[in-house]
Amino acid sequence: MKDFKNKVMFITGAAHGFGQVIAEGGAKRGMRLALVDIDGPALEKTYKTITDDLGAEAIMVTADVTVEDNVDNAIQQTMDKFGQIDLLINNAGIALPGRIWELPSRDWEWIMHINLMSQVYAMQRVIPIMLKQKTHGDILNVASIAGLVDTPGMPSYHASKFASVGMTEATAYDLQRIKADIDMHVMCPGFVQTDLYHTENHRPEQYSDPSDPYYQSEAYLKGQQFAKYVITNGKPIDTIEETVFKALEDNRFYILTHPEFNPLISDRVNRIVNDGKPDVHIMDGIM
Numbered sequence: 001m002k003d004f005k006n007k008v009m010f011i012t013g014a015a016h017g018f019g020q021v022i023a024e025g026g027a028k029r030g031m032r033l034a035l036v037d038i039d040g041p042a043l044e045k046t047y048k049t050i051t052d053d054l055g056a057e058a059i060m061v062t063a064d065v066t067v068e069d070n071v072d073n074a075i076q077q078t079m080d081k082f083g084q085i086d087l088l089i090n091n092a093g094i095a096l097p098g099r100i101w102e103l104p105s106r107d108w109e110w111i112m113h114i115n116l117m118s119q120v121y122a123m124q125r126v127i128p129i130m131l132k133q134k135t136h137g138d139i140l141n142v143a144s145i146a147g148l149v150d151t152p153g154m155p156s157y158h159a160s161k162f163a164s165v166g167m168t169e170a171t172a173y174d175l176q177r178i179k180a181d182i183d184m185h186v187m188c189p190g191f192v193q194t195d196l197y198h199t200e201n202h203r204p205e206q207y208s209d210p211s212d213p214y215y216q217s218e219a220y221l222k223g224q225q226f227a228k229y230v231i232t233n234g235k236p237i238d239t240i241e242e243t244v245f246k247a248l249e250d251n252r253f254y255i256l257t258h259p260e261f262n263p264l265i266s267d268r269v270n271r272i273v274n275d276g277k278p279d280v281h282i283m284d285g286i287m
């Protein structure tokens with residue numbers, strides 16, 4: 001996708017962080033936008049910036065994208081308004097630290113639903129729309145460097161992001177086989193300063209049980225502190241808009257933002273093919 005003007009972007013998680021700056025980037029390039037997020041008041045602010053300040057045409061849909069019907073409804077509203085979707089950005093996501101013997105199953109279900117299944121729900125619906133349009137389409141799934149390398153302390157995040165990367169790669173093959181004019185992309189950033197450590201603010205009711213003592217435990221509180229530390233010490237977000245649109249223009253599949261982590265990707269692949277095993281010391285000096 002080289003010419004973004006008048007193309008329609010459907011983007012989840014548009015109220016904060018990556019979603020907000022990517023949506024604003026689309027507006028600056030003349031795109032029409034469907035902005036989706038669970039955080040209605042914050043989404044309203046993004047919507048106002050995009051329509052009033054940047055002069056773009058947009059709709060906003062407050063939705064919990066872990067719920068299939070909500071995704072359905074958001075896509076329907078987009079089609080009713082714009083009649084097409086050219087760029088799907090599956091960005092909404094959360095981070096949940098917590099070791100496997102501590103993190104409750106409901107948190108596993110939550111993270112798999114938001115980081116993986118919300119992407120599945122949108123792709124199930126948008127790919128047939130793109131195929132029918134017979135125009136070029138792009139789909140960008142926001143995964144993470146945590147979908148390419150493993151680290152201690154957040155197995156649920158790794159599981160959801162490895163799944164997102166694998167699903168995106170496998171779908172790219174399937175689309176090539178049917179000669180679809182749809183390009184897939186997967187974004188795998190390292191730590192960037194966003195609101196990601198405020199994940200608790202976006203916990204849907206169906207994944208909530210305040211009576212579970214886990215949410216008062218030291219393990220939980222330490223996890224929250226860890227998330228805050230790594231995100232607030234991440235890279236500033238200001239380069240992300242340019243990185244994403246340049247990658248779409250260049251039709252890159254893997255969108256990486258932190259080259260300093262590339263040796264970790266190579267180490268993992270070498271470990272697999274050379275009969276190695278995870279060694280926690282690989283993370284010394286990194287996290």
Ligand SMILES: NC(=O)c1ccc[n+]([C@@H]2O[C@H](COP(=O)([O-])OP(=O)(O)OC[C@H]3O[C@@H](n4cnc5c(N)ncnc54)[C@H](O)[C@@H]3O)[C@@H](O)[C@H]2O)c1
Nearest residue numbers: 013015016017018038064065092093144191192194195196
């Ligand atoms: N910030 C980082 O360091 C980093 C690194 C790698 C990957 N990522 C990924 O980037 C994506 C965006 O995260 P971010 O860092 O901008 O964080 P963020 O918290 O600033 O933004 C995430 C957005 O998703 C929305 N959201 C959460 N649950 C939702 C739900 N159920 N339905 C609809 N919207 C929901 C939130 O309201 C928020 O607007 C995530 O998938 C995250 O895993 C972030």
